[in-house]
Amino acid sequence: MKIGVVTFPGSLDDRDAARAVRAVGAESVALWHGDSDLHGVDAVILPGGFSYGDYLRCGAISRFAPVMSSIIDKAKAGMPVLGICNGFQVLCESHLLPGALTRNHELHFLCSDQRLKIENNSTAWTSEFEVGQEIVIPLKNGEGSFQCDDSTLARLEGEGLVVARYVGKDPNGSRNLIAGITNEGGNIVGLMPHPEHAIDPLTGPSADGLGFFTSIITQMVSK
Amino acid sequence: MAKIVVDVMLKPEILDPQGQAVGAALPRLGFTFAKAVRQGKRFEIEIDGEATDAVLAEVSKAAETLLANPVIETFNVRVEK
Numbered sequence: 483m484k485i486g487v488v489t490f491p492g493s494l495d496d497r498d499a500a501r502a503v504r505a506v507g508a509e510s511v512a513l514w515h516g517d518s519d520l521h522g523v524d525a526v527i528l529p530g531g532f533s534y535g536d537y538l539r540c541g542a543i544s545r546f547a548p549v550m551s552s553i554i555d556k557a558k559a560g561m562p563v564l565g566i567c568n569g570f571q572v573l574c575e576s577h578l579l580p581g582a583l584t585r586n587h588e589l590h591f592l593c594s595d596q597r598l599k600i601e602n603n604s605t606a607w608t609s610e611f612e613v614g615q616e617i618v619i620p621l622k623n624g625e626g627s628f629q630c631d632d633s634t635l636a637r638l639e640g641e642g643l644v645v646a647r648y649v650g651k652d653p654n655g656s657r658n659l660i661a662g663i664t665n666e667g668g669n670i671v672g673l674m675p676h677p678e679h680a681i682d683p684l685t686g687p688s689a690d691g692l693g694f695f696t697s698i699i700t701q702m703v704s705k
Numbered sequence: 706m707a708k709i710v711v712d713v714m715l716k717p718e719i720l721d722p723q724g725q726a727v728g729a730a731l732p733r734l735g736f737t738f739a740k741a742v743r744q745g746k747r748f749e750i751e752i753d754g755e756a757t758d759a760v761l762a763e764v765s766k767a768a769e770t771l772l773a774n775p776v777i778e779t780f781n782v783r784v785e786k
Contacts, residue, residue, distance in 0.1 A: 538771070542771065542774065575774065580776070582776045582777040584777060585723060588722070589726055629719050629720065631716075632718075655720055655722070
């Protein structure tokens, strides 16, 4: 099983994402932003960071990278894609997920361990969790406030497309405390906090993040 | 040569914490006139030749594709006199 991890100029968390992929027994394949060849991967992770300097808007320029045109096509055809932090921003800019991520409401860059509640375990990336399960993984971003119009919000809530919600104090002003969402097919997930930084209690606040990576393995094997 | 200006603003319903921060800073400096402040972006694009309708249509397309995110932002294209 091969899971691609994209590196854009300015990606930061590609190594941790690749490490998380290896930790659950999959092969991690480095994908380069300038190469539209996905090298036969079964799924893709768009990692955190500041792709192309996040100039203009976070993820706005990455969306037009050669690798993204291939990923957008494959994702629309059902390939699992997980966008973490900057990757979530790229997914929204690519219109693979609705809404947009804007400046945190208190304007600070946040870096802390964040409690989340899993709301949807029927996606390709969350099947190993229970609905209602609370997990703690790092949250680190300056533009993590999830915004969308009222009709989109009603659709996300009505169709159960909210994957995870912040628990406790509102960290960034996201509508309905949304930390992550999915598409109708459940193959594309965008998540602001970082599961790849929480796969080992030695180096993270917990190993709660592992569930996202074991979920995709389960999903692949069962196919 | 002509200059085309594209103004990009967050939609009114989208939270603008940067504008709010500016709005909060003004009265601290003694400027008490502002009821609310919204912050946006301005692009100045120089082109060769005249800003024809065809060029402006291309700029609008570029604004919709890249300069603005229509999910959260609106834009306005005009020729700078």
